[in-house]
Amino acid sequence: MATYTREQVGNMVEGKLPSEAVHRMLSMPKDPERFEIYLDVLQEKVPWKDKIILPLGPHLYIAQSLSDKKWVTKCSCGHVFGDYRENWKLNALLYVRDTEEAMSEVYPKLMAPDTKWQVYREYCCPTCGIMQDIEAPTPWYPVIHDFEPDIDAYYKEWVHLPLPERAD
């Protein structure tokens, strides 16, 4: 089974891994220690000290607050979206492209959805403006709670790591 150095995982996160290494990663059995190295690499990237528990996106994390040990969903800039169990999108800023004019800002004419059928919902961070997610549903569609990870089982039973303290 292949294993990867911290430098290689760091290059992977930055999209700088040579294509041969990417191919090897794709074709070989997965390296179980990757998650721990990955967390370490990401922790060094963020400008805050709260402990990353689970990455959710390139700029989105579940993290343990250093001060009160509460688990929160957090932007890479440090903005906190709330308790990790909540749908973070409900605490984000939202811009909805629901007119032809708004769609024409992002696609050539005839290559964008008709907003009577489909809209784009762009969720960004209220502090730094990073685009965290873009939903493309019909009008009326509820805001989707994408992912509710079972972190306890994952840490204890799957990757066998100590579960960080959590103040509920």
Place this chain on the structure above:
Amino acid sequence: MTNEIAKVKVVSVPESALKLFLGSMTDNGEKSEYKSLLSSGQTLKEHRDGVLLRTKETGKYNGIATLDLKENDPIRYEKLFSKLRGGLVHSRETAKKIAASPIVEQEGELCFTLYNAAGDCVLTSTGIIIHVGTMGAAIKYMIENNWEDNPGINPGDMFTNNDCSIGNVHPCDIATIVPIFWKEELVGWVGGVTHVIDTGSVSPGSMSTGQATRFGDGYQVTCRKTGINDVPLRDWLHESQRSTRTPKYWILDERTRIAGCHMIRALVEEVIEAESLEAYQKFAYECIEDGRRGLLNRIKAMTIPGVYRKVAFTDVPYAHPDVVTSSPFAKLDTIMHAPAEITIRPEGTWKLDFEGASRWGWHSYNANQVAFTSGIWVMLTQTLVPTERINDGAYYATEFRLPKGTWMNPDDRRTGHAYAWHFLVAGWSALWRGMSQAYFSRGYLEEVNAGNGNTSNWLQGGGINQDGDVHAVNSFEPAATGTGACAIKDGLNHAAAIWNPEGDMGDIEIWEMAEPLLYMGRNVKTNSGGYGKYRGGCGFETLRMVWKASDWTMFFMGNGYMNSDWGFMGGYPSATGYRFEAHGTDLKERIAQGLALPLGADRVPADCDYESKISETATVKRDQQAMTTESLFENYDLYLNYVRGGPGFGDALDREAISVEKDLNTRAVLPEFAEKVYGAVISLDAKGLWHVDAEKTNTRRAEMRKERIARSKPTREWMKGEREKILKKDASVQVRHMFATSFGLSDKFRDDFKTFWDLPAEWELPESELGVPTHGMKSRMDLSQLPDVTTVVLVEE
């Protein structure tokens, strides 16, 4: 909730008629002169029932607790595996050379699969492996409906199936199924499938639109015995060839399937001779349990336990005048809804639940439950289980829940399926995002895929071709759709299709031989890939001119008003489709006079560049109605075949300036959108090369992030306004129709919707208030209600 459906009353069948129907049954119902096909003395159904019971009781396939052969004699196990698997792939590669159809010979739209006696897949070849399940469903249908007794199953028999109501994806996938015997004992089955060019449906081409039901989908046969003693029956040859517009391709496809099946049957006989029947039989069941364990191991090795929720849609724009439906009740706009909830449990098992999906409809985009679930394996072999060890073990490791009555599990025997891919391709895009969330969170970024592009447009049509023959065409160029972006790299341009990862766009010269359509251009489709830190792969576009055809028609099949994929983690979806067709051009004269012609790409659709090179009197259709039925085409008319791109990953403002520069110079993005979406500050040099100023771009991007904040509002505030719209029922009829059909099938989805929007208890959205035809809302009749039919149910309904 139990959906109240007024089932159509089934007329009772007289006993005498049933007796005729059941053939060799005696008056007291006992079998006459029964000779088992199995050494156990069981019927095939008893055998299958035993396999299912042991699997249910132990949680392990056929109750296999230990992999004896694999653990005690691993070299022999691997030898058996390699020989059989290698033989399946070899047979596919050899047999496809028999075919003349470019769909099979160029695109590789065929597959061979080996089954055990219970009809469970042991091993499969490469190719369109969705048919692991569909052919297995056909074998199971024969077992459950006592084909053993009537029409009988004997050495040298051949059975043909393309019936969508028992598992097939669409009628153009024709399966030949051959039983494998060893000294009078049935030891398994081999199935071969090809995607044929035409099945004699209401319009030419393998996948048709406009028909409301199965009865317009084309020629369908249900596990029919079509050969004995290894020879196709003459009535079958005569009937089938006159039931299609393309008999020459049809018969060569049939020979392809038969040759492959017989090669594999010979291989199995050879293996049994060399290794013993006992060893082969042990392998044929143990391999499936091995496959089941393999999937569970992969889930635990690559994902994270939890609940993942994603959703996908696609458009059914049938109110437009260019969609001529066979029945007036089909004439409405609606939307396909595919919500997916993936639950991965701590023990590594998983469930895929599609509660809330919209109802089947009066179009040809419905899918049988097996087509839906089996197709998911095609997708998973490209991500979770990228291994040659794919078999029905993966099916036994997965719980599927497809509520009865949804488009992916219809409860009416009339449903049309000819272009099931319109919904399937869209429906599965949600699963990519669910799986990719797991990979991303776990750090396996190399596995992340923002989703699959919509594999369209399908150029289809027919008439009299350049050789003077009745002909039909189905360009398989969408086998090279743009792929979704990864978390560490861009998607691939015009590269692959979700349903056939080995497909390609095919050679122009071959398509021009197969179709009376000259190429006026074949180019990357600029701006078709979704934007992001890593962009989706671009699709491509080909401009075709009708040439030496007569009485010719063509139509468009793809998404236009909606995307079927989403972007991922801040990336944008790919561009939607549109159509361009031109009739009554002056190209004949322009060619004679050496004038400028419409050639190459339709780079900026709104610029109407093609129109500037044809006569002003030409009739041009340039719009988002990317789904049509047949329209008339004369020689020198034009048709644009635009194949879609894939979705993007991550915030577009995180894309490296040098990558945007490359996009501009390779025509992957238009300058306008490099500026508007990527915030790139660009310039064009004297040599015509684009440059991006990285420093100025950074400054511009900082401004754009502030602009985002300024134009947005808190989500909860936006929700108040959206709630008001819902209370007023302010949405297009297609949106309301989609919700109404989902609500009609699922109290849970309706209640969750009302809870989310905090709607009053009395708020309802009955389909009957929409002012559109409601055929199918109340009265439905399932296939299981036909006399003497036992349907095969392979999912929780």
